[in-house]
Amino acid sequence: MENRKLLSGNQAIALGAYEAGVTVGTGYPGTPSTEILESLTSYPGVYTEWSVNEKVAFEVAMGAALSGARTLVTMKHVGLNVAADPLFTASYTGIKGGLVIVNADDPDMHSSQNEQDNRHYAYAAKVPMLEPSDCQEAKDFTLFAYHLSETYDTPVILRTVTRLSHSLGVVIPLDNPARDKKIEGFKRDIRKYVMIPGHARKRHIVVEERMRKLKDEVNTFPLNRIELNDTSIGFITSGIPYTYVKEVFPEASVLKIGVVNPLPEKLIADFCRAVKKVYIVEELDPFFELRIKALGFDVEGKKYYPVTGELSPDSVRKPFEEKPGFSIKPREKGLHTEIPLPPRPPSLCPGCPHREVFKILKKHDLFVTGDIGCYTLGVLPPFTSIDTCVEMGGSIGHVQGIEIATSFKTGTGGKEGNSNTVAVIGDSTFAHSGITGLLNAGYNKRHSLIIVLDNSTTAMTGMQPNPLSGERINGEKTSRLDYRKLGQACGLDDNQIRIVNAYKPAEIEDAVLTLLGSGKLSLLVVQGLCIILKMRRKKTEKNDG
Ligand SMILES: Cc1ncc(C[n+]2csc(CCOP(=O)(O)OP(=O)(O)O)c2C)c(N)n1
Incomplete structure (x- = not known):
């Protein structure tokens, strides 16, 4: 009895990973998966990191797995699109230490831009996928996933959905988890790990044999x-x-x-x-x-x-309900169903430092290619100043495409900029997949204005630190990306890079108009700490002091 815990599905997965002897956990935040890595960070003897995106998270986890460590990598469903490239070939190389990918789907899109069903990924990448139904299973299936991963030398996907990730349930932990796996270190095996076509053709045969074997044995697994x-x-x-x-x-x-x-x-x-x-x-x-x-x-x-x-x-x-002919009937409706909840539409926080930018963009009636984060809410009244939002990092590519097409319309054939469209992106999203878009813009001689709304955190998913925060997942201080050096390295002139304070609207407006008017590729960084984070820090200081 005493040993029971009340855990969320996400916490149960973290516990399962700990009990399985995981020593390396990586991921990129994304609702509903975020709390798994945050929870794993609280266990002793486990290295965790917020990687800059899901692909890097997968690669770090894979490198550790190839060195013999048991590893966990977490992401939301769309994150697996970003990590799909290494996933498909990791199925060929196999792993050494168990590698489990937690993929959290979001049916009904509680906080996602699409509703993709990631079971298709397991089939397409030819890797096993497990799906628990409750919190106890979330833990037990995680443990089993490591057994499967190492027995069959394959990455394994554990699929959760929002309802499981965020529901609470009773979980019975192991009394003495055996965290005794020896980590051998990386050993050279080029036929297995270097996927040139000659090696990959042979490995594909191994993958098919592995799946054939699993297809037989899976009938006896207690999970089914x-x-x-x-x-x-x-x-x-x-x-x-x-x-x-x-x-x-x-x-x-x-x-x-x-x-x-x-x-x-x-x-x-x-x-x-x-x-x-x-x-x-x-x-x-x-x-x-x-x-x-x-x-x-x-x-x-x-x-x-x-x-x-x-x-x-x-x-x-x-x-x-009205189907005749069966000897059993559905159970009567319970009291708990259909409780009408008042609608709670999201909006930019009243004290968000980035409200001013949206006012300026609206005032000048600019088209805005948007991105994913709190600032997407700039689409709603009173700002109504976001015109596209598709996927993380997309804003910077979209603005370039619009610029190119518009230049054909005006007859300059890609040679000139577009003075009425800007890209808007948050700091975490910029680090995730915006930087490559900026590099593309510099390389291909584009002229657009890119605005980074930097609030020093990944606010949308609950304040996870990122490469613009100056701190790591465990609060440890670290480097902070230097926008100016980055912009220069991507081919921007120094005077096309401006960093301004979010609380100085006149400076922001001047920067927007000057940079846009210059017709040159420009980077405007608007900096203002997330208001919620600011209040949280004040509270902690008060409590500490
Ligand atoms: C590929 C992918 N990974 C993760 C997410 C979840 N997600 C939505 S917005 C966001 C980042 C928001 O941070 P930032 O860009 O700094 O903007 P903020 O919310 O702080 O304004 C994340 C991680 C996602 N939508 N897509």
Whole structure:
């Protein structure tokens, strides 16, 4: 009893990683995954870092894994797009120390720009993917993921979703976790680690053999299980939807899938033969449904359930409410459902230092290619001054494309700038993937104005430090990126780089108009500490003093 803990899904994953003997944890913040690495940082004997982006996080974790350390790398679903390049080839090289990637999907887009279903990545990259349903499983599956990773010499993806990452549940920790893995250090093995075509062709065969072997053995893994009850109706499901199915149909038969890739085909066949009518309950894409239909089974799923948004006990119940012919009925609605909450639309904080910039951009009716962060909220009234927002770092590429196309419209064929469009990006996003855009602009002789709204933190995801903060994940002091040197190194003239105080609107306005009017590639950095961080620091100082 005493040993029980109440943990979020994210904290449970961190505990699982600690119990598995992880010594290196990397990641880039992103809701709903952020708290995993923050939690792992509190354990002794573990190195953690916020890397500058997910690709680098993956690479650092992979280097450590190839040296024999057990490693964890965390990111949100769109982060895996950034890290996909190393992921696909890490599947070929294999790992040495266990390498587990936590990928947090966000059905219903609570705080994301899209709703992609990352189960497709596991299939495409040919790596195993596990999906827990509750906090205890989040920990247990993490432990199992390391076993799988080292047994099969492969990276393993652990998929969570917002509902699991952020829900609280009881978790029983191990009494004496064996954190005794010896780290051998890196050993040369060029046929395995240097993926020139001659080596990679052979490694691809290894990958296919590994997946074939796993495909057989996965049928016996305890993570997949048949719960045979009433055989008139059965559900194949996984993750959070499993809990909805159990709540609504406690008497139905269920195949709970814990290993999403590769699928336990024998178990699926056994289940489909044992149960009269099988429904697939899965959020987002018909990932299971298409594969199970391809096995020749007449199952139904997306006929009743949407490919957008989250499911809920109510939405799982709905198609069955008036469906006759089954010996079991959905359980009555509980009291807890459908509590209407008042809408809480987001807005820029009242004291945000960067409100002034948006006022100026609006006043001069400029087009603004935007990026992802708190400042995206500049799209909303009263500012309404963001015109694009697609992905992290995108603003700097978009402004260049607009400049090029516009110059064709005006007849200068890419030779001249565009005086009415600017890019706006935050400091963490600039470090993540904006710098390469700036380098591209310098190299390709562009003329745009790029504005970095620097608040010294990654505010949107909860104040994680970044290369513009001067501190690391554990509070340790470190270097801070020098915008001026960077701008010069990317080909900007020194007088095209201005760094101004966010609380001096006249200076900001002058800089915007002068730099834009110069028709040359320019960098304007507007600096003002995030108001929430400022207040937090004041509070800590007060408490300390
Ligand atoms: C590829 C990717 N990784 C992570 C995220 C999550 N995320 C959204 S905004 C943001 C960074 C915001 O920080 P910053 O650019 O400094 O702007 P601020 O919120 O501080 O204004 C992050 C990490 C994302 N949307 N996409």
